[in-house]
Amino acid sequence: MGFASPAAFEAALASLPSADADALAAARARQGQLTKPPGSLGRLEDIAVFMAGWQGTARPVIERGRTAIFAGNHGFVAHGVSAFPASVTEAMVTNFEAGGAAINALADAAGLDLRIVALDLDRPTADFTTAPAMDEDECLAALSAGAGVVTPDLQILTVGEMGIGNTTAAAALSARSFGGSVAEWVGPGTGVDSAGLARKVAVIEQALALHHSAPASPFETLRRLGGREIAAIAGAVLKARQLRIPVVLDGFITCAAIAPLAAKVPAITDHCLAGHCSAEPGHVRLLRHLGLSPLLSLGMRLGEGSGAALAVSVIRAALATHAQMATFAEAGVADRL
Ligand SMILES: Cc1cc2ncn([C@H]3O[C@H](COP(=O)(O)O)[C@@H](O)[C@H]3O)c2cc1C
Numbered sequence: 001m002g003f004a005s006p007a008a009f010e011a012a013l014a015s016l017p018s019a020d021a022d023a024l025a026a027a028r029a030r031q032g033q034l035t036k037p038p039g040s041l042g043r044l045e046d047i048a049v050f051m052a053g054w055q056g057t058a059r060p061v062i063e064r065g066r067t068a069i070f071a072g073n074h075g076f077v078a079h080g081v082s083a084f085p086a087s088v089t090e091a092m093v094t095n096f097e098a099g100g101a102a103i104n105a106l107a108d109a110a111g112l113d114l115r116i117v118a119l120d121l122d123r124p125t126a127d128f129t130t131a132p133a134m135d136e137d138e139c140l141a142a143l144s145a146g147a148g149v150v151t152p153d154l155q156i157l158t159v160g161e162m163g164i165g166n167t168t169a170a171a172a173l174s175a176r177s178f179g180g181s182v183a184e185w186v187g188p189g190t191g192v193d194s195a196g197l198a199r200k201v202a203v204i205e206q207a208l209a210l211h212h213s214a215p216a217s218p219f220e221t222l223r224r225l226g227g228r229e230i231a232a233i234a235g236a237v238l239k240a241r242q243l244r245i246p247v248v249l250d251g252f253i254t255c256a257a258i259a260p261l262a263a264k265v266p267a268i269t270d271h272c273l274a275g276h277c278s279a280e281p282g283h284v285r286l287l288r289h290l291g292l293s294p295l296l297s298l299g300m301r302l303g304e305g306s307g308a309a310l311a312v313s314v315i316r317a318a319l320a321t322h323a324q325m326a327t328f329a330e331a332g333v334a335d336r337l
Pocket residue numbers: 081082083084088092161162163164165166167168188189190191192302303304
């Protein structure tokens with residue numbers, strides 16, 4: 001079910017299934033017959049065809065969708081890189097479980113089953129400026145916890161995270177995966193001031209220097225610079241791909257979770273949609289590296305899978321037009337001059 005070894009994880013990444021070519025062709029053909037000028041529904045048409053390909057049917061639906069939120073704590077937060085204390089991670093998990101967070105409302109509005117997975121919150125990862133964040137077993141356990149929420153019945157999966165400090169880990173993963181200066185990947189996160197931003201840059205530069213000569217494999221990058229919630233997202237996205245379940249990514253952190261995978265195997269994003277573009281400045285840059293164009297851009301910078309859940313409403317609308325519109329033949333409308 002999960003990933004038993006680093007080699008098993010890397011092997012899964014090396015043999016990704018493709019979308020169903022027949023379903024893609026059938027959905028594209030249907031789009032061409034619906035009562036509208038070709039292409040006039042823009043991205044909605046692409047979304048319907050994308051969903052058809054991954055669900056393996058010309059008429060994709062969302063009756064069983066899940067949003068999985070992974071939570072973890074980070075050892076480097078002691079360096080003062082977040083505007084909030086690490087205790088907020090666990091407090092927000094309690095809030096998720098009580099139904100009081102933004103993601104509770106947004107998952108409900110989107111008709112998604114919400115799963116909260118708290119990963120050893122009382123055991124933060126090691127400080128990545130002095131050691132790998134996780135040992136191999138810890139990283140495998142997190143990857144497998146992510147894979148564990150992905151059941152074959154799902155028609156869509158959205159992913160999200162909670163982990164105070166994790167915009168710092170996300171910037172480190174992005175810089176390691178795609179290069180560029182650290183400052184280009186760093187942003188305010190929960191709202192640090194300019195001194196906080198400078199601390200983030202310094203902490204990440206120290207971590208990158210420490211791990212510079214480590215193997216550049218996706219597993220090693222996740223293990224050294226990621227965190228439990230981040231590895232869990234990578235495991236969930238890879239497992240969803242094995243099961244051909246389409247995935248909606250959220251903001252900067254969920255995208256950074258797959259950055260090490262995408263740096264080696266760009267096709268890992270083929271079954272993924274970017275739900276939105278976060279206001280965290282590194283996200284726009286990261287989306288470009290991942291080859292993803294966001295569905296929404298609403299100035300959100302929350303995380304928790306909030307932007308991904310919101311985007312499901314747009315995907316539902318795309319599927320509704322695809323399923324419910326009449327064809328030119330059915331409606332007796334002329335389909336050309
Ligand atoms: C109350 C609260 C709820 C949140 N929900 C998501 N995040 C977001 O903020 C954190 C990342 O920002 P940084 O790197 O600056 O700590 C993550 O937990 C992310 O999910 C929250 C943060 C707070 C404070």
